[in-house]
Amino acid sequence: MTKPVTLTIDGQSVTVPFGTLIVDAAKKIGIDIPVFCYHPKMEPAGMCRQCLVEIGRPLIDRATGQPVMEDGQPKVQFGPKLETSCTTPVSEGMVVLTRSDKARAAQKEILEFLLTSHPLDCPVCDxxxxxxxxxxxxxxxxxxxxxLYDEKHHAEKNVPLGDKIFLDRERCIQCGRCVRFQEQVAGDPVLAFYQRGRSTDIITNSEPPFDSIFSGNTTDICPVGALTTRDFRFGARPWEMKAAASICSLCPVGCNLTFNTRREAGAGGKVVIKRAMPRQNEQVNEIWICDRGRFDWHSMESDDRLSRPLVRKDAKLASASWDKAIDLAGDRLAEAKGKTVVLASGRLSNEDLFNLKQLADGLQAEAILYTSMGGGEWTTTHGVSAGTNFADLGPGTTIIVAAADLYQAAPIWYLRVKQASERGAALVTVGASRLEKYAGRMVLPAKGETAKAVAGLAKDRLITEAENLVILYGSNGLDPKESAALASACAGLLSGRQGKPNNGLIGVWPRANEQAAWELGFRPVENLQTVFDKAAVVYIAGADPIGDGTLRPKSKKPFLIVQELFLTGTAQQADVVLPVQACTERDGSYTSGERRVQRFYPAVPVHGQSKADYAVTALIAAKLGIQVEGRSAGLALERAAAVVPAFAGLSYGRLAEVVEQWPIVGRGDMYYGGTTYENSQGLGVHLGSAENKKA
Ligand code: SF4
Ligand code: SF4
Ligand code: FES
Known part of the structure; x- marks a missing residue:
């Protein structure tokens, strides 16, 4: 801890690091000082005056420079005026009164004042x-x-700020949290104050309006109902909804989410998801999520989902029982012997991939990863591991971002890299990225020379002398072979740093759980068409190679078993189609690109007759006499922990462990951190480091 400072707040003594603001020191010992403009993730602005408190400081004798003593104690002198606790740092011997008559009266008057320009439409406010x-x-x-109520300020309601967020101007209390979030946290300064006094409005100054992939976060931190999402507004009341912990499955960051659900008359009495909210994990997404994670979950509730198994009969797919579909799949796999191929994608959970790999091994089949990016051999040996946290990266750290547009591909990593660079980490970008304005050095390699450009950094001081080196690599403009070569070059720079906290490689994978696929032994192939054409049976889970044009089935194609959510182009060509549950309907775990294993939980009931991927694979395996754990996802992960060195020691119990996090969010009150959810369901566990693997 930097120099400790001891002070007294409402009679309680507290010791906090030098520089701590009074409002935070109070929160740490359970004393709530009301705030509106202050937010613990942003610089204080002192705009609303809601946090006024009485502050006394030890009286110093000017002649001696020593505290004046009274009855053996330093004499405390209170200032004539109240001070804002959100802008005042603590000092030694300070005495703070947050509940004195004077402080209470001021806090009450500020609220009375704020309400003069507030519409009081709570009954209809989101x-x-x-x-x-x-x-x-x-x-x-x-x-x-x-x-006087009649003198309230009125404004036209519901001005769209872009296509996702609405502004209700008369509800705005001009706290500036949204403006400061966009400037300071997101780095997209697309909101601003316009006009003055009672006419002050929030406006967007970008084209298209509110042009930021982080816009939804402003609705969480807005302390009133001025900012709401098009997606959720008028959708439900908070007390009507249940909360289920989840992990975003849309990119390799693995942001912690909460799905709010409600039984809905409009959905025929079904329980449906009403909104996705961030869940605090300071080592992954802090208290933020991007707009994809917040708004793009709707497809999982689509009526187009597969709800029962299908088998091909008379050249057409027809509904069948699970028994019939599994029997057919099992019989064909048994007949095919070694001429089987298993093809899987990073849509699948750790448990699904592990079970598929067990089955592939049992059948002596090739386990192929369906991806457009290579190099995972290097992230398994040189990937970041235990003790790594972007929040710790600052002076002494060098971060390289190569062939990756983090803003699009992994938005929360964009935020965290940006913050690390603002704290003093050196940032090197290789190829186009949207981080140029934060980069100390930009390398723009010629086409096909990205790996060479990275290898060329080997003798650079920024690399050789860095205490910590973190490299994020992607596949922007690269084919799988080129991205594999890039990963190899990155690993070269990381040589000798394997297993060291805050050092290592991070794959900016196209799908959420590709890191796990590599860890579990799936590998891409150079020519999938050739492998496909030679196989007798192809078992595809979570991939659509025919639909996206990678595979072109010939007239004589292998027997095709497809495990999917939708009747994709590949499923349409299948001989057996096995419907699976969305991640919102089941439990499981994902491994993020930072190699953090995190658990997700069921939020809504199962769709139709669908089953979890890992359970479907276990049914097929049982038919073939191969031992695969299908009873529960937790047991499947424990089995993986027993046989996969990188997964050693993992269990659902460990994944569910939590520790106290700062800032405190989402408890009974919402005033301090916004509507982000507190994490009581698990912070996850890093996969073992390369050092562990050798042991
Ligand atoms: S819209 Fe909300 S967050 Fe933005 S200034 Fe107004 S009250 Fe504050
Ligand atoms: S950054 Fe990635 S994991 Fe996080 S919310 Fe966005 S899409 Fe989901
Ligand atoms: S001035 Fe302190 S919370 Fe606004």
Missing amino acids: KGGECPLQNLTLTYGPSESRF
């Missing part, structure tokens, strides 16, 4: 039930106002 203004008014505010 923030109702989780609104800091509502909550703080009930706790600290006046029961009556001296202002």
Whole structure:
């Protein structure tokens, strides 16, 4: 801890690091000071004055420079005026009164003042039930106002700020959290204040409007119902919804989510997802998610989902029982003997991939990863591991981002790399990225020379003298062979750093769980068409190579077993189609690109007759006399932990462990950190390091 400072708040002594703000010191010992403009993830602005407190400081004798003593104690002198606790750092011997009559009166008056320009439409406001203004008014505010209701400021409601977010201008209390989030956290300064006084408005100054992939976060931190999402507004009340912990499956970051669900008359009495919210994991996504993670889950609830097994009969796919479909798949696999291919993608969970690999091994079949990016051999040996946290990266660290547009491919890594560079980490970009303005050095290699350009950094001081070196590599503009060569060049720079916290390689994979596929032994092949044409049976899970044009089935094609959510182009050509559950309907775990294994939980009931991927594979394996764990996802992971060195020691119990995180968010109040959910379901565990693997 930097120099500790001891002070007293409402009679409680507390010791905190030098530089801590009074409001945070109070929060740490359970004392709530009401705030609106302050947010612990942003620089204080001191705009709303809600956090006024009385502050006393030890009186110093000017002649001696020593504290004046009274009754054996330093004499404390209170200032004549109240001070904002969100802008005032603690100091030694300080005495803070947050509940004195004077402080209470001021807090009450500020609320009374804020409410003079507030429409009081709580009964129809989307923030109702989780609104800091509502909550703080009930706790600290006046029961009556001296202002005239008819003189309230009115403005046209519901101005769209871009296509995802609406602004209700008369609800805005001009706290500036949204503007500062976009400037300071997102690095997309697309919101601003316009006009002055009562006419002050939030506007967007970008074209297209509110042009930021992080826009939804402003609705979480807005302390009133001024900012709402098009997706959720008027959708449900917070107290009507249940919360299920999940992991975003849309990119390799693995952001922690909460799905809010509700039984819905409009959906025929089904339980449906109403919204996705961030769940705090300071080592992964902090308290943020990108707009893809927040809004792009709807396809999982589509009516087009497969709901029962299908088998080909008279050249057409027809509904069949699970028994019949599994029998047919099992019989054909048994007949095919070694001429079987298993093809899987990073859509699958760790348990699904492990079971598929067990089956492939049992059949002596090739286990192929369907991907457009290579190099995972290097992320398994040189990948970041235990103890790595972007939040710790600053001076002394060099970060290389090669062939990756993190803003699109892994938005929260974009934020975290940007923050590390703002804290003092050196950033080198290789190829086009949107991080140029934060980069200390930009390398723009000629086409086909990305790996060479990275290898060329080997003697660079920024690399050789860096205490920590983290490299994120992707496949922008590269074919799988080129991205594999790039990974190899990156690993060359990381030689000798394997297993060291805050050092290593991170794959910016096209799918969420590709890192696990590599760890579990799946490998891409150079010519999938040739492999496909030679096989007698191809078992495809979570991939659509025919639909996306990678494979062209010939008139005599192998027997095709497809495990999918939808009737994809590949499923349409299949002989057996096995419907599977979406990640929102089952439990499981994913391995992020940072090699952190994290658990997700069921949020909504199972669609139709679908089963979890790992369970479907276990049914087929049982038919073939191969031992594969299908009873539960937890048992499947434990089996993986027993046989895969990198997964050693993992269990669902360990994945569910939590520790106290800062800032405190999402408890009874919402005023401090916004509506982000507290994480009580697990922070996940890093896969073992390369050093562990050798042991
Ligand atoms: S829209 Fe919300 S977050 Fe932005 S200034 Fe207004 S009250 Fe604050
Ligand atoms: S950054 Fe990736 S994992 Fe996180 S919310 Fe966005 S798409 Fe999902
Ligand atoms: S001035 Fe402190 S919270 Fe606004």
